[in-house]
Amino acid sequence: MQSKMESDPIIDHVIQKHYDMVYKLAYARTRNQYDAEDILQEVFLRYIRRSPEFMGEEHEKAWFLRVTINCSKNLFASFTKNSTVTLFDRNLGITDEEKILEEFLAKLPMKYRTVIHLFYYEDLKILDIAELLGLKESTVKIQLTRARRLLKSYMEMEVQDV
DSSP, X not given: OOOTTSOOHHHHHHHHHHHHHHHHHHHHHHOOHHHHHHHHHHHHHHHHHHOOOOSSHHHHHHHHHHHHHHHHHHHHHHHTTSOOOOXXXXXXXXXXXXXXXXXXXXXXXXXXXXXXIIIIISOOOHHHHHHHHXXXXXXXXXXXXXXXXXXXXXXXXXXXXX
């Protein structure tokens, strides 16, 4: 019998496999390192507690993305009760261009940041995003189009200000 202090190699593998994806989505939704880390921890605790069985790689990935989105929604719900501002955020190891893009993405409403992240960073198809978020395909397409337009307008305003 395995003691509580020993780690399970299967759980360790799953955590390593999905760690970056979960953190990046949590960060894309919260724009805050500490909140993203809290969400990351909660997602993997749920995985460990529930020990879900997956029907394949895509099902496993979808489960982690869905739980990450749900945990971030729970975090935002708690913000209405306890509003906090952090003083530090992680921007280590990214280029100047990536920092500029991050600033533009941070201006987007969360629903647009989420679809942009899932489409471009997680390489999900529009149908998969729609299923994951419980939306119609047409809604996801519209949100992607609006997000792109907003990003373009932010970039154009930045050029005009320079």
